Amino acid sequence: MRKIRKRSGFAALLVSALLLAPAMLAAQSSVEPGFNLFSVEQEIEIGRESAREVESQLPLLNDRSVEAYVDAVGQRLAVEAPHGDYPYQFEVLNVADVNAFALPGGFMYLNRGLVETVRNESELAGVLAHEIAHVVEGHSAEQIGRVRTANTGLLLASVLLGGLPDPAKPAIQVGGAAAFSAYSRDAEREADRVAVDLLVRAGIDPRGLVGFLEGMLEMRSRRPSAVEQWFSTHPTMDSRVDEVRATVGRIPSSRLEGLQRDSREFRAIKRRV
Numbered sequence: 001m002r003k004i005r006k007r008s009g010f011a012a013l014l015v016s017a018l019l020l021a022p023a024m025l026a027a028q029s030s031v032e033p034g035f036n037l038f039s040v041e042q043e044i045e046i047g048r049e050s051a052r053e054v055e056s057q058l059p060l061l062n063d064r065s066v067e068a069y070v071d072a073v074g075q076r077l078a079v080e081a082p083h084g085d086y087p088y089q090f091e092v093l094n095v096a097d098v099n100a101f102a103l104p105g106g107f108m109y110l111n112r113g114l115v116e117t118v119r120n121e122s123e124l125a126g127v128l129a130h131e132i133a134h135v136v137e138g139h140s141a142e143q144i145g146r147v148r149t150a151n152t153g154l155l156l157a158s159v160l161l162g163g164l165p166d167p168a169k170p171a172i173q174v175g176g177a178a179a180f181s182a183y184s185r186d187a188e189r190e191a192d193r194v195a196v197d198l199l200v201r202a203g204i205d206p207r208g209l210v211g212f213l214e215g216m217l218e219m220r221s222r223r224p225s226a227v228e229q230w231f232s233t234h235p236t237m238d239s240r241v242d243e244v245r246a247t248v249g250r251i252p253s254s255r256l257e258g259l260q261r262d263s264r265e266f267r268a269i270k271r272r273v
């Protein structure tokens with residue numbers, strides 16, 4: 001008797017989870033784009049858990065000098081970011097695809113393939129600045145919100161049945177997947193604009209971002225599979241490159257003069273990868 005009641009309670013929970021899911025989906029879908037649902041602390045917690053998830057699935061390069069160099073360039077840009085509350089860290093994955101991605105809270109990943117592809121320090125810094133901008137502008141957290149919305153039915157059922165106490169938990173579960181979902185064109189535009197500003201503040205030539213994007217477009221025609229992940233997450237077309245070029249063109253040439261394009265450290269790293 002007891003057993004049956006228990007089972008029917010379980011069924012009722014499951015049914016209510018399934019019934020509630022569409023309503024919750026509708027409610028959450030109406031959230032304005034650009035609205036970040038998480039506090040900075042939650043973003044960092046989600047990012048940290050997602051980073052663990054990423055590193056359990058993808059190999060780190062494990063080359064201290066390459067990692068230290070990439071982290072140093074990243075930190076140089078991150079200190080110029082408007083919201084300094086994120087514990088930025090930059091890791092290099094031993095993956096051949098030319099890609100980079102940012103998790104909420106400032107956990108950033110670059111693939112070895114990207115380090116092999118960039119031609120000078122300002123191109124590397126260009127892509128790092130772009131990824132930092134996605135974090136600063138809350139795009140990475142928005143992605144999690146979107147992916148979470150799409151999975152609300154499932155997650156709600158797991159909350160009800162498994163009793164997850166922490167409201168950030170469901171977001172953590174989809175954090176890794178979110179890093180591989182697409183940013184909007186508006187988010188790309190905004191991230192490029194913020195990136196150019198970060199680069200100039202850090203004393204690095206923002207034309208490196210233009211060079212990086214041109215290189216990606218060129219590579220798409222030569223080796224499309226190598227850059228597939230980048231293009232599926234960061235919409236990149238000729239018009240985008242033109243816009244970045246125009247943004248840079250509005251900076252007085254006296255400010256661009258003498259900005260850093262390359263370094264001996266960069267060339268040493270290139271010989272290692």
Ligand code: ZN
Pocket residue numbers: 130134183187188191233234235
């Ligand atoms: Zn992007």
